[in-house]
Each structure stands twice: as structure tokens, then as C-alpha cells.
Amino acid sequence: MNVAVLDFGKTNSKLFVFGQDGRILDERRTQPKWVQQGGFSVLDEAALHDWAFGAVTDAVENNGVEGVMVSGHGCTFALVDGKALTHPILDYEQEPPAEIAVRIDHRIPDFAETFSPRLPLGFNYGRHMLWLQQVDPDAFSNATSILGYPQYWSWRLGGRPVSEVSYLGCHSHLWAPRERDYSSLVDAEGWRGQMPAFERAGAVIGERRFGNTERSIAIHNGVHDSNAALYAYRRQGLGPLTVVSTGTWVVVLNPDCPLEALDSERDMLVNVDVDGGPVPTIRFMGGREFAVISGGWQGAIPLGSIQQALDAGLMALPSFAPGGPISDRSGEIIGGTPSAAQRAAVALLYVALMVDLCLDLIHSENTVIVDGGLNTGGLLAGLLAQLRPGQTFLQGASLEGSATGAAALAFESLGRDFAAEPPEPVRATQFGGLAGYREAWRDRFAGHGAAAKAAGGAR
Known part of the structure; x- marks a missing residue:
């Protein structure tokens, strides 16, 4: 049996075909397009659907796929009636107008209830729901279902509308983790009746035919991408662990x-795992910041450039994107004018130092698994292992932990075994001056609370 996993990221969307042995048999990639429409930045849903439908059809016809699973980025919702969207899907990287923000922000529940911080833009998608309801109430009144982003795509491809806890619990303002129920915001706005019944991530919620095949293909309920990565490793019985999932x-x-x-x-x-349990989390927009700092660098980073950046004191100070633990200052590069390769080195060092800071703040003293695209070549994990010699570091055998976890959920829902490769040991890098560079980097913003709080963290 093979399963196709559609992994919808904010910057890149991918399709992978997984066999039961955990191997990736085929893959396709595209980039979603965001367009201006009706005063909003919205997803070009038709273009992404055409790509996804074509990729799944090819996978069914050429790879014997028997099921389709979805993994999706956070912060995004869809309003649907029985047949279509009642409003285009909003881009979470836009801020409501100030006059609307004043009216909606006081309705957001307390952190003590939802454990969702008040974040800018649409990083809490409940905030964007309030915005859209203000300017287009018909979009809500005409909708029969409010869906999370992965659930939208599972529905769009042939499943029935359902809810899923890892997505609703992803800093949305819509979920109360301790109560394991919707937050007070959902009831205050009258949305509970539009929330479909829950199904576990991976459950079969429909079937359809693709292309010229006579077989019906199972449609599985989707999952939040970072929680899928967490599931990929927790299911392997590795003991207490911290997962560092990297992408945008x-x-x-x-x-x-x-x-x-x-x-x-x-x-x-x-965050909330696929079985409803609370998962303390910290995050920053590391993939986006890497792209900004590096000037869009692609490919391997020369090791010599990293040592040059360390020796010269070239460093990037936070922050280069909204959100994250140091959101109260603007990013800058100091220490000189780096070459293109040195800029890439500075960008990777920045991501490593930010992850190191996050590990302190999230009280991580257990095994750390580094997963995802920013660890290409294992260099990010190696830097972290050098920065924190007191912890064990592992890295995903592939870069696709989110898709792997999603595949595991789909196979397991059918009672099938799924033998994903275990994570691999990490070899610490041996750069000179890294510890001092880290201390100098933190000293540069020592007046900002996160650095001070992290000073006593694990090493």
C-alpha cells in the first residue's frame, strides 16, 4: 500500500508518495500564490487545487496510491457551504485595519484560557475570523462549516467536513487546552454550530476516484504540520524529547x-497533539528570517564562511519578521559588510542562536530532534549540538518529518504498519569561538526580557 501526502506549507507545497517501509517513492513541489482580492491578500485556491489534483492523479495512476493525506501550515481557516468557499482563504500575513483591530481585539480570550498569545497579523486565526466577520458577515452566515486549512483540503479532495484537534489547538484563540473544548470566543460569536464533528487526524473521511483508475481512493483527515512532525518521532518510542521543526x-x-x-x-x-494533549511550544519565523538575512541564498553554505563570520564578529540581531521571542526590536546585521556566502553563514548562525535561545526558554533538557528544510546537510543540528554539549541531538533521516508523521497517521488509521526510519545521531561542529559569539550575541540585546530569562538555561 502507498499513500500520497499533500504537505501544504506557506512558502512551498509538496506531494510525497510514501510506501509502508517509510521510503519516499515520488515527490512534486510548487509554491502557493497569494493575490489581492476585495481588499485582502488571499490564496489563489484554484491554482493550488489544480496542482494538487493533478499531482494526486499522477500519483494514483503511476504509484498505486490508495489514500490521500494532508499536512498543513497553521493560522489559516476556510468558510464553506455545501459546495464551495463562501470567501477566499485569507493570507495570515496581513494586519486588520487599526479601526477594526480596536473593535475585535478586546473580544480575544485571556492567555490563561487558550494559551494562545496575542500575536500580530493573522498568527491567531481566530483574530482573522473576527476581522472577516466584521467586513463580510454574509461569508459567515452563508457558511455551513468552518474548517481548518488541512481539513479544507481533505474536504476539497472528496472528504466530508470535519474538525481536528491539533489544528484547532494551534494558537487559534478557538481552543481551551485544559478544558479540551472550544474557547469562550467560539460560543460568544455563535460559531460552535458551524464547527463540524471531530475526527482524529488520519481517519478516513471519504473516498473518490482520480484519473482513469477504477479504484476508489481513501481521503484521510488532515493534520497540523508541526504536530505531525512531533507525532512522527513520538510514535517511535524515543523517550522524552523536544522537536525542532523547521520551515517558514x-x-x-x-x-x-x-x-x-x-x-x-x-x-x-x-499546541495540542493529535490526541488532544497540551504541548508547550515556542516559535519564530526562522525560514523567513533566513531568507531575509541571507539575501535569498540557495544551496550549501561553505564551512569556511561560517568560521569567517565567527572570527569577524559578523552577526544578525533579531528580529527580521513578526512574532518570535524577541519581537520588540528590529533586525540588523553588525560587524561589517559580509560577502554573499558570509551573509548565508550569518543567517544560519542567527537561526542556530535563536533555536538555542528557544530551547532555554522552553526548558529543554531532554533529547532534541532537528527536522525540516533548514537542516539541509545537518549543519544547523551540528551547530546546536556544539552550542549545547550537555544534550543529545538527533536529526530526521529525511527532511520531511511533517509529511512522514502525516503518512504514519494515515497508515495507522487503516491498521497498517508504517516503518519510518529512526532519526540519526548528530555530529557537533567544531567551529572556533562559537560559545563566545553566542554570549556576545545575547549581550547585544540583554535588556530584552527573553535573553535575560534564558541566561540560566541548559547548555
Whole structure:
């Protein structure tokens, strides 16, 4: 049996075909397009659907796929009636107008209820729901279902409308983790009746035929991408662990962190795993910041450029994107004018130092698994292992932990085994001056709370 996983990221969307042995048999990639329409930045849904439908059809016809699973980025919702969207899907990277923000922000529940910090733009998608309801109430009144982004695509491809807890619990303002129920916002706005019944991530919620095949293909309920990565490793019985999931966002999940340690001012929050359990989390927009700092660098980073950046004191100071634990200052590069390769080195060092800071803030003292595209070549994990010699570091055998976890959920829902490769040991880098560079970097913004709070963290 093979399963196709559509992994819808904010910057890149991918299709992978997984066999039961965990191998990726085929893959396709595209980039979603965001367009201006009706005063909003919205998804070009038709273009992404055409790509996804074509990719799934090819996978069914050429790879014997028997099921389709979805993994999706956070912060995004869809309003649908029985047949279509009642409003285009909003881009979460836009801020409501100030006059509307004043009216809606006081309706957001307290952090103590939702463990969702008050974040800018649409990083809490409940905030964007309030915005859209203000300007287009018909979009809500005409909708029969409010769907999370992965659930939208599972529905669009042939499944029935359902809810899923890992997505609703992803800093949305819509979920109360301790109560394991919708938040007060959902009832205050009258949305509960439009929330479909829950199904576990991976459950079969429909079937359809693709292309010229006579077989009906199972449609599985989708999952939040970072929680899928967490599931990929927790299911392997590796003991207590922290997962660093990297992509457009770097999401650091440590189930062992006490809830009382979470600081809403530092983009610390509770995610919810696929079975409804709370997962303390901290995050920053690391992939986006890497692109900004590096000038869009592609490919391997020369090791010599990293040592040159360390020796010269070239460093990037936060922040280069909204959100994250140091959101109260603007990013800058100091220490000189780096070459193109040195800029890429500075960008990777920045991501490593930010992850190191996040690991301190999230009280990570257990095994750390580094996963995702920013760890291409294992260099990010190696830097972290050098920065934190007191911890064990592992890295995903592939870069696709989110898709792998999603595939596991789909196979397991059918009672099938799924033998994903275990994570691999990380070899610490041996750069000179890295520890001093880290201390100098933190000293540069020592007046900002996150650096001070992290000073006593694990090493």
C-alpha cells in the first residue's frame, strides 16, 4: 500500500508518495500564490487545487496510491457551504485595519484560557475570523462549516467536513487546552454550530476516484504540520524529547515544559497533539528570517564562511519578521559588510542562536530532534549540538518529518504498519569561538526580557 501526502506549507507545497517501509517513492513541489482580492491578500485556491489534483492523479495512476493525506501550515481557516468557499482563504500575513483591530481585539480570550498569545497579523486565526466577520458577515452566515486549512483540503479532495484537534489547538484563540473544548470566543460569536464533528487526524473521511483508475481512493483527515512532525518521532518510542521543526516557521515543541513557564510575550504557547494533549511550544519565523538575512541564498553554505563570520564578529540581531521571542526590536546585521556566502553563514548562525535561545526558554533538557528544510546537510543540528554539549541531538533521516508523521497517521488509521526510519545521531561542529559569539550575541540585546530569562538555561 502507498499513500500520497499533500504537505501544504506557506512558502512551498509538496506531494510525497510514501510506501509502508517509510521510503519516499515520488515527490512534486510548487509554491502557493497569494493575490489581492476585495481588499485582502488571499490564496489563489484554484491554482493550488489544480496542482494538487493533478499531482494526486499522477500519483494514483503511476504509484498505486490508495489514500490521500494532508499536512498543513497553521493560522489559516476556510468558510464553506455545501459546495464551495463562501470567501477566499485569507493570507495570515496581513494586519486588520487599526479601526477594526480596536473593535475585535478586546473580544480575544485571556492567555490563561487558550494559551494562545496575542500575536500580530493573522498568527491567531481566530483574530482573522473576527476581522472577516466584521467586513463580510454574509461569508459567515452563508457558511455551513468552518474548517481548518488541512481539513479544507481533505474536504476539497472528496472528504466530508470535519474538525481536528491539533489544528484547532494551534494558537487559534478557538481552543481551551485544559478544558479540551472550544474557547469562550467560539460560543460568544455563535460559531460552535458551524464547527463540524471531530475526527482524529488520519481517519478516513471519504473516498473518490482520480484519473482513469477504477479504484476508489481513501481521503484521510488532515493534520497540523508541526504536530505531525512531533507525532512522527513520538510514535517511535524515543523517550522524552523536544522537536525542532523547521520551515517558514521554526517551531520548538517540548511536551515536558511546565505550562507555568510559558510567557505569552515571547511567542510561547500551547499546541495540542493529535490526541488532544497540551504541548508547550515556542516559535519564530526562522525560514523567513533566513531568507531575509541571507539575501535569498540557495544551496550549501561553505564551512569556511561560517568560521569567517565567527572570527569577524559578523552577526544578525533579531528580529527580521513578526512574532518570535524577541519581537520588540528590529533586525540588523553588525560587524561589517559580509560577502554573499558570509551573509548565508550569518543567517544560519542567527537561526542556530535563536533555536538555542528557544530551547532555554522552553526548558529543554531532554533529547532534541532537528527536522525540516533548514537542516539541509545537518549543519544547523551540528551547530546546536556544539552550542549545547550537555544534550543529545538527533536529526530526521529525511527532511520531511511533517509529511512522514502525516503518512504514519494515515497508515495507522487503516491498521497498517508504517516503518519510518529512526532519526540519526548528530555530529557537533567544531567551529572556533562559537560559545563566545553566542554570549556576545545575547549581550547585544540583554535588556530584552527573553535573553535575560534564558541566561540560566541548559547548555
